[in-house]
Amino acid sequence: MTFKPNITPLDIQNKEFSKGLRGYKEEEVEKFLDDLSDVFSQMISEIERLEKENDYLRSRIQTAQKKTELEASTSDFLSLIQKKVEEAKLQVEKEVELRRIKSEEECRAMIQRTKEEHTKLFADIERIRQEKRRELKNLEEFISRLQTLVNREIQSMERESSTSQ
Numbered sequence: 001m002t003f004k005p006n007i008t009p010l011d012i013q014n015k016e017f018s019k020g021l022r023g024y025k026e027e028e029v030e031k032f033l034d035d036l037s038d039v040f041s042q043m044i045s046e047i048e049r050l051e052k053e054n055d056y057l058r059s060r061i062q063t064a065q066k067k068t069e070l071e072a073s074t075s076d077f078l079s080l081i082q083k084k085v086e087e088a089k090l091q092v093e094k095e096v097e098l099r100r101i102k103s104e105e106e107c108r109a110m111i112q113r114t115k116e117e118h119t120k121l122f123a124d125i126e127r128i129r130q131e132k133r134r135e136l137k138n139l140e141e142f143i144s145r146l147q148t149l150v151n152r153e154i155q156s157m158e159r160e161s162s163t164s165q
Helices: 009-014 026-164
Strands: none
16 A cells, blocks of 8 residues: 655645745744655655565565465375374284284194194094004914914824824
């Protein structure tokens, strides 16, 4: 907003008054008008300087406000990014924990199956050993009976041969 007075220093300087019978001294009026013109001119210059300074300061304030808005926007953006990073971190930690729990459960199940297979294998081995012992015993009994039978046959043949001779 620029100050525009209705009267200018030049208007003051050029102002002429009509003369009356006992009017003012012309030199004093001229001197006063010159002084008034100078003061008025200085005031106008000061007002113009203040208006320029005001425009400059308004521009600086506007720039500072934009900078503050940008900083606030940047701060909000960084806060949002930080929040998203924290959320992602928590999600990853949760996922890692779930995978760890699942892996532990799978390992326990695998260990349990291995123990069960181990127990079954040992039971099978023991059963096979018992079958082997039983078969060996049966075989030994068979051999013993066979020997007994062969021995009887031999004895019978010997008796027959001795009776036939």
